[in-house]
Amino acid sequence: MPVCCRVNPARPSRGRAGIATSAEPRPAPGTYALVLSSSKDSLIKVGRLGWLRLQRGFYVYIGSALGPGGLYARIGHHRRRATRPRWHIDYLRQHTRLERVWYRYGGARYEHEWARAMRTLPGATTPLDGFGSSDCDCGSHLFFFENRPSLRALERLISAGAVRRARKYGRPAECSEEIRQVLPNEFAQGLK
Numbered sequence: 706m707p708v709c710c711r712v713n714p715a716r717p718s719r720g721r722a723g724i725a726t727s728a729e730p731r732p733a734p735g736t737y738a739l740v741l742s743s744s745k746d747s748l749i750k751v752g753r754l755g756w757l758r759l760q761r762g763f764y765v766y767i768g769s770a771l772g773p774g775g776l777y778a779r780i781g782h783h784r785r786r787a788t789r790p791r792w793h794i795d796y797l798r799q800h801t802r803l804e805r806v807w808y809r810y811g812g813a814r815y816e817h818e819w820a821r822a823m824r825t826l827p828g829a830t831t832p833l834d835g836f837g838s839s840d841c842d843c844g845s846h847l848f849f850f851e852n853r854p855s856l857r858a859l860e861r862l863i864s865a866g867a868v869r870r871a872r873k874y875g876r877p878a879e880c881s882e883e884i885r886q887v888l889p890n891e892f893a894q895g896l897k
């Protein structure tokens with residue numbers, strides 16, 4: 706497996722006072738996946754896109770944060786439930802719990818590749834066409850799973866994609882940052 710796809714959870718370290726330091730991402734560009742859970746079945750409105758039938762289970766949303774503030778700012782945004790939803794994910798976030806975030810640093814836009822990989826994970830379905838994918842041809846950047854999806858399964862697919870591309874273009878496999886994970890109790894300012 707290329708080193709680029711190693712799973713390396715960003716474990717919080719403990720300072721002298723025993724207070725965990727944050728595993729939150731730095732304000733650098735990157736790609737991320739939000740793993741959300743729903744404990745109820747209901748129907749929710751996703752702005753102008755339409756209605757989403759919310760089910761008990763897990764949702765994964767794929768995005769990238771390449772602008773100012775990078776992953777730190779964007780994941781900070783998703784950590785809170787938006788009072789004035791702007792993006793599709795803001796509407797879903799209002800009704801779900803943020804379970805964990807997977808992210809990888811890098812200035813290249815990998816969100817579509819991650820979305821394609823996510824779609825092929827066992828049990829993945831796309832609950833609402835066009836969700837988070839208004840400006841690309843992925844079909845959706847939101848996926849539903851009855852059971853919690855595994856980061857290892859995702860990174861295996863991403864790794865395989867990197868190897869395939871390398872073979873196709875006759876060059877060494879890309880070696881970018883590893884995929885990291887941050888859990889709710891590792892957010893410095895908690896979750897809402």
Ligand SMILES: [Zn+2]
Binds near residue numbers: 820841844
């Ligand atoms: Zn896309």
